[in-house]
Amino acid sequence: MEIKKENRKWLDDMNLSHPIVIAGPCSAETEEQVLKTAHELKNTDTNVFRAGIWKPRTRPGGFEGVGEIGLPWLQKVKEETGMLITTEVGNANHVELALKHDVDILWIGARTTVNPFVVQEIADALKGVDKPVLVKNPVNPDLALWLGAVERFKTAGITQLGVIHRGFSTYNSLHYRNKPKWHIAIQLKKEFPDLPLILDPSHICGRRDTLLDVSQTGLDLNYDGFMIETHIDPDNAWSDAKQQVTPAQLNQITKDLKIREVSS
Numbered sequence: 001m002e003i004k005k006e007n008r009k010w011l012d013d014m015n016l017s018h019p020i021v022i023a024g025p026c027s028a029e030t031e032e033q034v035l036k037t038a039h040e041l042k043n044t045d046t047n048v049f050r051a052g053i054w055k056p057r058t059r060p061g062g063f064e065g066v067g068e069i070g071l072p073w074l075q076k077v078k079e080e081t082g083m084l085i086t087t088e089v090g091n092a093n094h095v096e097l098a099l100k101h102d103v104d105i106l107w108i109g110a111r112t113t114v115n116p117f118v119v120q121e122i123a124d125a126l127k128g129v130d131k132p133v134l135v136k137n138p139v140n141p142d143l144a145l146w147l148g149a150v151e152r153f154k155t156a157g158i159t160q161l162g163v164i165h166r167g168f169s170t171y172n173s174l175h176y177r178n179k180p181k182w183h184i185a186i187q188l189k190k191e192f193p194d195l196p197l198i199l200d201p202s203h204i205c206g207r208r209d210t211l212l213d214v215s216q217t218g219l220d221l222n223y224d225g226f227m228i229e230t231h232i233d234p235d236n237a238w239s240d241a242k243q244q245v246t247p248a249q250l251n252q253i254t255k256d257l258k259i260r261e262v263s264s
């Protein structure tokens with residue numbers, strides 16, 4: 001399936017400069033945590049604020065998100081900071097609620113991309129709406145599932161599409177939480193050359209100290225932007241505490257990234 005050049009136009013229409021920086025906490029926890037993080041991010045390169053409202057946890061017993069009550073907090077972020085807002089949707093009901101609360105960009109999580117029935121349900125719920133959708137790679141290293149999810153949104157008439165590379169789970173991984181397996185994302189890029197490709201180094205690394213290196217690799221490979229989990233108090237975050245950074249640390253990472261001069 002062909003993704004045409006004009007499918008990148010939504011980035012310009014939304015004033016999303018290159019590289020796009022999506023930052024914010026893994027989970028929205030409290031209104032205060034969300035707003036404090038957002039106000040600190042306002043003074044960085046961040047142009048889209050992220051926060052998980054519904055958290056799909058691999059095993060039960062963890063924090064599963066605040067749910068609908070968190071959506072007005074995101075709306076406040078938009079009103080008070082001017083940043084666009086994005087959250088993960090995992091079913092048609094999430095889509096309906098996110099749209100009701102003016103969420104600008106929806107993302108599909110790695111545990112959803114693996115399920116064609118759910119992807120189709122979400123795509124159907126978006127018919128006639130055409131909201132920007134970012135599709136994370138599936139948890140397992142299966143390019144066809146990733147491509148298939150993109151195709152389902154495309155077929156449903158979603159023209160504002162992008163993909164997020166968050167790495168792939170393996171039984172044993174010492175260095176990475178989710179191995180990048182860069183070739184899979186590069187292959188996806190070959191099939192959909194004009195689809196914005198965003199790197200999520202947070203879920204690849206699973207730790208703070210390697211975020212810059214992995215982000216630099218993404219930049220060198222011509223990725224269009226980053227999604228980096230950012231929290232005012234990372235060590236005490238309710239989910240993914242080890243990999244989140246403070247807004248100041250995020251700022252340092254984006255400042256340290258080196259755009260390579262390509263000689264002509």
Ligand code: PEP
Nearest residue numbers: 026052109110111166203
């Ligand atoms: C997240 O972004 O917090 C998340 C749950 O990510 P993933 O779907 O990549 O695991």
Ligand code: MN
Nearest residue numbers: 026229239240
């Ligand atoms: Mn997370």
